[in-house]
Amino acid sequence: MKNSFCPGSVTCQMRGNLHPEDAAVCRICFDGSGLITGQVCACRGSAGLVHARCLVHWAASRWPNLTFWRTCSICGQDYVGAARLSLAQALHSKVRWRPLQRHSYLWVRDWAVENLICTLHEVGKHEQVAQRAEQSAASFRKRGKLHHPRALRISTVLASSLRELGRYQDAVELQRQALSVQRRVLGSSHPDAINSSNNLACTLSMMGDQVDEGKREEAASLSRTSLRLMRKRAGEKHPDTLVAASNLAVLLQEDGRYEESAQVAKRTLDVQQRLLGPQHPDVLCTVNSLAAALHLQGKHAEAIEYQKETNDFMLWSTS
Numbered sequence: 001m002k003n004s005f006c007p008g009s010v011t012c013q014m015r016g017n018l019h020p021e022d023a024a025v026c027r028i029c030f031d032g033s034g035l036i037t038g039q040v041c042a043c044r045g046s047a048g049l050v051h052a053r054c055l056v057h058w059a060a061s062r063w064p065n066l067t068f069w070r071t072c073s074i075c076g077q078d079y080v081g082a083a084r085l086s087l088a089q090a091l092h093s094k095v096r097w098r099p100l101q102r103h104s105y106l107w108v109r110d111w112a113v114e115n116l117i118c119t120l121h122e123v124g125k126h127e128q129v130a131q132r133a134e135q136s137a138a139s140f141r142k143r144g145k146l147h148h149p150r151a152l153r154i155s156t157v158l159a160s161s162l163r164e165l166g167r168y169q170d171a172v173e174l175q176r177q178a179l180s181v182q183r184r185v186l187g188s189s190h191p192d193a194i195n196s197s198n199n200l201a202c203t204l205s206m207m208g209d210q211v212d213e214g215k216r217e218e219a220a221s222l223s224r225t226s227l228r229l230m231r232k233r234a235g236e237k238h239p240d241t242l243v244a245a246s247n248l249a250v251l252l253q254e255d256g257r258y259e260e261s262a263q264v265a266k267r268t269l270d271v272q273q274r275l276l277g278p279q280h281p282d283v284l285c286t287v288n289s290l291a292a293a294l295h296l297q298g299k300h301a302e303a304i305e306y307q308k309e310t311n312d313f314m315l316w317s318t319s
Helices: 005-018 051-060 081-096 102-123 126-142 151-164 168-185 191-205 213-234 239-254 259-277 282-295 300-318
Strands: none
Touching: 051 081, 081 102, 102 126, 102 151, 102 168, 126 151, 151 168, 151 191, 168 191, 191 213, 191 239, 213 239, 239 259, 239 282, 259 282
């Protein structure tokens, strides 16, 4: 158990004494109105029910530990969706004008900015990512720290958002620049460099008619190397390892290697479901990828069973 006490731990212990009709209440304040819709983190059942305002108050009560603004203290996984966005925006507002000592202020503010930009990307607000990343780059440039690890990470997130906006050439150029500096400054086996390699592989594979044989081979090589290095460095269950594996499955599928894609996706899905639960967004993405690979192999019945899991969750989350 990671924490000797947390708001959710008491709630979980008390759930057995609650009537089923009263189960849908916030794990912190026990009120049932206005709960966050959809997945909050990797907590399951009643432990995954909470208000955004309660999460913000809980994180603020643990100041100056910033971990609680991004990671659930119960399951140990990062928040997702509306929960993550609410926390990221609240923290950014809290520290933007906070009168701290200069060094501490800059570190906390930069952490909050990076966290907000990453969160905006995760929830699909890519235009806002571009705006925030430009402001951040101007700040790092003014301080002469454009090659700071945090500045480079923000550049890679911006590149990923540019990719989602269809600006593939801009994304590839920015990713190559950031990756080159990361490899030179941090080393090829550093997690930031590995993640950037994986992101570049994704972008290269999504360029459509602009992808030639050379780019496909480069994307496959980058993806395989990223997954191998991440498994070696962080282990099979690390979130970045799972992302790299899921991306490799998609890339193999786009390259016409459906059986291998399905094998990678099944292995990834098995770990994700045990670690994150069946309703986590990352799990649903892998399920869709696996179902597509199975369909392309002609295994329609098996594919439909996986797709049914996704459809059932979408119906539940919107009801």
